[in-house]
Amino acid sequence: MGTAAVEWAAAYAESIRDLPITPRTSAAELKQRLTEPLPVDGRDFADLLDVFREVIVPGSRHNGHPRFFGYVSAPGTAVAAVADFLASALNANLPAWRSAPAPTELEHLTIGWIKEALGCDPSAGGLFTSGGSMANFTALAAARHRHCGDAVAMHGASAHPAPLRVYVSTETHHSVHKAAALLGIGRANVREIPVDARFRMDVDALVQAIEQDRAAGAEPFCVVANAGTVVTGAVDPLREIAGVARRYGLWMHVDGCYGGFARLAPSARSLFEGVAEADSIALDPHKWLYLPADCGCLIYRDPEAARAAFRLDADYTRVTETESAEAFAFWDYGPDLSRRFRALKVWMLLAHAGSRAMGEAIEANLDCARHLGELVDASDDFELVAPVGLSIVCFRYLPPALRDEPRSESDEQRLDRLNERIMVALQRAGSSYLSNASVNGRFALRGCVLNYRTTRRDMEILLDDVRRAAEKVSD
Amino acid sequence: MGTAAVEWAAAYAESIRDLPITPRTSAAELKQRLTEPLPVDGRDFADLLDVFREVIVPGSRHNGHPRFFGYVSAPGTAVAAVADFLASALNANLPAWRSAPAPTELEHLTIGWIKEALGCDPSAGGLFTSGGSMANFTALAAARHRHCGDAVAMHGASAHPAPLRVYVSTETHHSVHKAAALLGIGRANVREIPVDARFRMDVDALVQAIEQDRAAGAEPFCVVANAGTVVTGAVDPLREIAGVARRYGLWMHVDGCYGGFARLAPSARSLFEGVAEADSIALDPHKWLYLPADCGCLIYRDPEAARAAFRLDADYTRVTETESAEAFAFWDYGPDLSRRFRALKVWMLLAHAGSRAMGEAIEANLDCARHLGELVDASDDFELVAPVGLSIVCFRYLPPALRDEPRSESDEQRLDRLNERIMVALQRAGSSYLSNASVNGRFALRGCVLNYRTTRRDMEILLDDVRRAAEKVSD
Numbered sequence: 001m002g003t004a005a006v007e008w009a010a011a012y013a014e015s016i017r018d019l020p021i022t023p024r025t026s027a028a029e030l031k032q033r034l035t036e037p038l039p040v041d042g043r044d045f046a047d048l049l050d051v052f053r054e055v056i057v058p059g060s061r062h063n064g065h066p067r068f069f070g071y072v073s074a075p076g077t078a079v080a081a082v083a084d085f086l087a088s089a090l091n092a093n094l095p096a097w098r099s100a101p102a103p104t105e106l107e108h109l110t111i112g113w114i115k116e117a118l119g120c121d122p123s124a125g126g127l128f129t130s131g132g133s134m135a136n137f138t139a140l141a142a143a144r145h146r147h148c149g150d151a152v153a154m155h156g157a158s159a160h161p162a163p164l165r166v167y168v169s170t171e172t173h174h175s176v177h178k179a180a181a182l183l184g185i186g187r188a189n190v191r192e193i194p195v196d197a198r199f200r201m202d203v204d205a206l207v208q209a210i211e212q213d214r215a216a217g218a219e220p221f222c223v224v225a226n227a228g229t230v231v232t233g234a235v236d237p238l239r240e241i242a243g244v245a246r247r248y249g250l251w252m253h254v255d256g257c258y259g260g261f262a263r264l265a266p267s268a269r270s271l272f273e274g275v276a277e278a279d280s281i282a283l284d285p286h287k288w289l290y291l292p293a294d295c296g297c298l299i300y301r302d303p304e305a306a307r308a309a310f311r312l313d314a315d316y317t318r319v320t321e322t323e324s325a326e327a328f329a330f331w332d333y334g335p336d337l338s339r340r341f342r343a344l345k346v347w348m349l350l351a352h353a354g355s356r357a358m359g360e361a362i363e364a365n366l367d368c369a370r371h372l373g374e375l376v377d378a379s380d381d382f383e384l385v386a387p388v389g390l391s392i393v394c395f396r397y398l399p400p401a402l403r404d405e406p407r408s409e410s411d412e413q414r415l416d417r418l419n420e421r422i423m424v425a426l427q428r429a430g431s432s433y434l435s436n437a438s439v440n441g442r443f444a445l446r447g448c449v450l451n452y453r454t455t456r457r458d459m460e461i462l463l464d465d466v467r468r469a470a471e472k473v474s475d
Numbered sequence: 476m477g478t479a480a481v482e483w484a485a486a487y488a489e490s491i492r493d494l495p496i497t498p499r500t501s502a503a504e505l506k507q508r509l510t511e512p513l514p515v516d517g518r519d520f521a522d523l524l525d526v527f528r529e530v531i532v533p534g535s536r537h538n539g540h541p542r543f544f545g546y547v548s549a550p551g552t553a554v555a556a557v558a559d560f561l562a563s564a565l566n567a568n569l570p571a572w573r574s575a576p577a578p579t580e581l582e583h584l585t586i587g588w589i590k591e592a593l594g595c596d597p598s599a600g601g602l603f604t605s606g607g608s609m610a611n612f613t614a615l616a617a618a619r620h621r622h623c624g625d626a627v628a629m630h631g632a633s634a635h636p637a638p639l640r641v642y643v644s645t646e647t648h649h650s651v652h653k654a655a656a657l658l659g660i661g662r663a664n665v666r667e668i669p670v671d672a673r674f675r676m677d678v679d680a681l682v683q684a685i686e687q688d689r690a691a692g693a694e695p696f697c698v699v700a701n702a703g704t705v706v707t708g709a710v711d712p713l714r715e716i717a718g719v720a721r722r723y724g725l726w727m728h729v730d731g732c733y734g735g736f737a738r739l740a741p742s743a744r745s746l747f748e749g750v751a752e753a754d755s756i757a758l759d760p761h762k763w764l765y766l767p768a769d770c771g772c773l774i775y776r777d778p779e780a781a782r783a784a785f786r787l788d789a790d791y792t793r794v795t796e797t798e799s800a801e802a803f804a805f806w807d808y809g810p811d812l813s814r815r816f817r818a819l820k821v822w823m824l825l826a827h828a829g830s831r832a833m834g835e836a837i838e839a840n841l842d843c844a845r846h847l848g849e850l851v852d853a854s855d856d857f858e859l860v861a862p863v864g865l866s867i868v869c870f871r872y873l874p875p876a877l878r879d880e881p882r883s884e885s886d887e888q889r890l891d892r893l894n895e896r897i898m899v900a901l902q903r904a905g906s907s908y909l910s911n912a913s914v915n916g917r918f919a920l921r922g923c924v925l926n927y928r929t930t931r932r933d934m935e936i937l938l939d940d941v942r943r944a945a946e947k948v949s950d
Contacts, residue, residue, distance in 0.1 A: 006477030059577025076566030091551030102534025156661030184659020186631030
């Protein structure tokens, strides 16, 4: 079984550049090919691998394709797939040290490497999570607990009747709003602060909002800064926001799920000044460490502050060891009890590639995005709609005829619709993939370079593909 | 890389019966062997596989050993490890249909098989989660939303000042209490209902508590029934609880994380009557489907009721497809956005083994537990401290001299301490593994049979190992 699977994977990795990115299929067709009742008798693995190869793979979007620029999506790596196999064959489960001594130590080690990559203090700690949404949720839960203490955990949010306030920018990922809804904080208590022309949080406006809310009897408790917004790749002024957080006693959380690892690239490093001052940092190794889903990560500046929010007492979680490293339990720092051995793939990737090669790969992605930005700027049929931020480019097709004319609102709406049709045609054609974004209220084509396979040449092919899609929809 | 990993896995699976279950190591030793700074240069995969084989594997607890009876722990299977490799090599990510058409359809299919295994209505729906804690959390979030509507999601739990109440038995897993703390419901609003002599929720006491709470102005909104408690394997009277839930308009959630799949075993089937009437059911395929971590699961009777609690709107989650199956998004039904392709291992296992063989394996686990119960009953040095529930046996060592004497409280405390020492000695010896439980306030040795490798003979070896540990600590 293993050998046949490995052979498929090697062939897949070799052919991925030539596959159409998106499958030409429908829910009806897939259901027809896959659906059957729960089988009473088993069948050969070879049959199942055939279904995988013939139905599941061709019916999948190929996120590892060098011109898949949609959303924020990692390509995966061979060594990490092997690590996931080993993790499942060993079947380690990491609720606590005693359940998996060496895997737990390996998680500490790799979390330490990530701290090092970010410049965090050695006293920081953290854990891997199922993804970025859960890392943001977990951070917000810890922040709320530090502000409210055990009263809310014991008696519910009604025990703390003053409205809490968490500050984000207008560009912040909606997982923060979703977390606020789930935690009983409420979406309306997530205040969106305006951004500057580079889509970075306006720190004066942040201070003003905090002052206003305090005056009105609300309780500011948390600010979320972006280290790479998903729409335009903006990094908020982290050091300034850290200063505001300190002044007003707020928990500062950095959402670095998309961009955090770009600190490994020399040309981006200075953007991350101040990141280590945050109380918590969310990162997604399954984004810019190129790892396959799932692997999110949360770093706490002071792990003990987080512990109070999550610890639970039950017979089956009673730890009898007296040595503190051996009494360590991940369940004290997040919502999960059973936990997959995610550290293995992080460790194997970083130890196999080394931080220098990782930094170079990230730097090359930044370079590709800047190159695309330059190509767009130099063209007479495209325009940037936002500055290139990290590896994200937001642009649109702008027919030369419309270029130098003053444009009415209805012209703009026509451009929005045209670019949306171009995006759909591009996605269907399958050679390059961009996703959508709304920038200053206008429809934008958006590409995010996050793949070690991508080259400058791919950016040129992308623009040609977009031109072809534009011709097609103009017919 | 893949071939070397597969060779290791095959050898590991073959030797697992002969390995000591628990590693003889310490945090200090492991740190010394693993710690190094973030490596600048990479190194060969062969080196890393050596570290895995020589440090990580020997430093792990072998959860797949046929006499590992601790907690609720699956052994993993070869086919599922291969599936995890394939999932990571393909690097599918399943936030929504459009992100992964065939993988999404495969998740629908396997969720359908699980519904079938439980006897659920075809209109039910669900999704895989990182584990049981997250499945219980997600269900409670949906239940709260159905009761409170958008007011709490928008304005926080303070917008609904009457205290909410969720009912559990005294035996319910603490992840429910933790979820209540995180959601802003509060641990104190989780009311523990007493159990009968078989550790099943007392339904009359449940009705009484609901009536009392209503009279006092609290709002009962949810009841959690156990389909296999983790301490003694008790299954609550599901049909009766469903009747109470209907009568009082409560959301009924079934925590079947440990026991739910036992419905596939003929001798346990009748215990699950009424399970399909629940509004939600949490299950852990990474428990009794023998799958490696992580794979939890949540089934909703009415998926639309859940959707309202989780949906979010953002550009990057805007779905333009008009066909509803293609507009489907998992983020509408749970907290995560990026999601691992867990369905592949569930599908490969069930299609490879078939439901008959799965049912037989679970039946054999039940038989082993009953056999252990009979051996304990027939012995003159052990006694059961709870009826055997599903595949869980709680018992203790009781020296023949103390057997027929009336025992004082200080005798009982001595027995508690003796059995705790026996457990520690047993775990250290490494041939069999039991964990601890507190049953009616007394310390119990607790074993849970959840491994297709385990035989009746292993139960006999277990008792001999416990006797040997008892001799050792009595020295």
